[in-house]
Amino acid sequence: MSETKRIALLIDCDNVRATAIEGVLEELATHGTVNVRHAHGDWNNPSLSAWADKLHPHAIRPMQQFAYTKGKNATDSAMIIDAMDLLYSGNVDAFALMTSDSDFTPLVLRILESGFPVYGFGEKKTPQPFVDSCSPFIFIENLLPAKKGDDESAPVTARVPRAKLRQDARLVKLLRTAVDQTVNDDGWADMSRVGSYISNNNPSFSPVNYGYRRLSDLLKATEFFKIDHQESRMLVRDPKS
Template identity: 70%
Template sequence: MPEPKRIALLIDCDNVSHNSIEGVLEELAKYGMVNVRHAHGDWNSPSLSGWVDRLHPHAIRPMQQFAYTKGKNATDSAMIIDAMDLLYSKNIDAFALMTSDSDFTPLVLRILESGLPVYGFGEKKTPKPFVDACSPFIYTENLVVEADEKPNAVATRKAKGRNKLRGDTSLVKLIRTAIEQTSEDDGWAHMSKVGHYISNNSSFSAINYGYKKLGDLIRATELFEVEMRNDGKAMYIKDARK
């Protein structure tokens, strides 16, 4: 059994809310073990009080960065240096950057050049260049589960979004292209191959559309045929137009 992927999570506490950290860690658990957890910021600032309560329960190490000059973001520089130190250590297999700041886009590109994936997490205000550079990128608002939201309310919210899925031409084109590029001669494509193609060519994440899995999203569009094979262990999909 292969060793789990070692992931370094670097958090820009100045530019992202603490409310989604549980969801971020749960999502990263799908990819490997988050053995490095660094939260960058000026811990003397009252604005980080919400983060303080999240550090110990989730074994996150606070990285103090004083704001030496007013108007300058010292946290960005410290986080970039931290990332490069980890990159050169060669003890990390992947990075996760939790920030809504596009200034980290060059850092993402540099890490990708070294052959390591970068998982991005940020609020919906995050500029598109940073979103597009990561693979995948997940909006943190979609990782916050309201304590009083009942299952029926969740189902209703997803049902209302189905028409939007079918009307999202970019999304539909992405899925259709992935199926076309990975399908056999009969037009059927294995879900894992479709997922890999999409992750290698975009910052797409099904979570941003309200679904935990790509397969669930594809079913919801009702634009594709779905067939379970190998006693229900393998999912195959096909463009319903063909």
């Protein structure tokens, strides 16, 4: 039995909303245990009051960084130093960065070079270079809690409808290529291999960004693929291949 992956969550409180932290922690729980939880920011700043309310309920450690010079973001430097210290500590197996700032892209690339996955979480305004560097990247708008009066069991973000999925040329090409490259002699591809192919070739991809928890649900929603459920595995095929 494999050991549980230890994940270090570093939060840039200056430019990401506190309301998504529950969803982020729930998502990370599917990957391992978040044994390091650091929230970086100037805690003397009233704008971080929403984050301050989230610290104790979620066992998040506040990392104080004073704004020594107006207009300069000292939080970024402190968070990078923290990440590098953790990288060499030997106490974590993966990183999660909660930020919408593309300045952290070089940090992500450096961590990846050391063989550690980096889960990214940020708002939809996040620049594409940072999104593409993470493995994977999830927009926090898809992880926000349901509003009062809504069905809390319903998806937070509405699923992208079939018609829109089919019109997304980049998505369709990604899915069809993944199935085609992992297909067996009988024309069927193992779903786990399809997922691995996507992770290796497009690590920032996540079905959550389309409103689906599982890759199989996303494939099924496009109605481009046939899905076969077996006792020990799930198979997929593209009839047009």
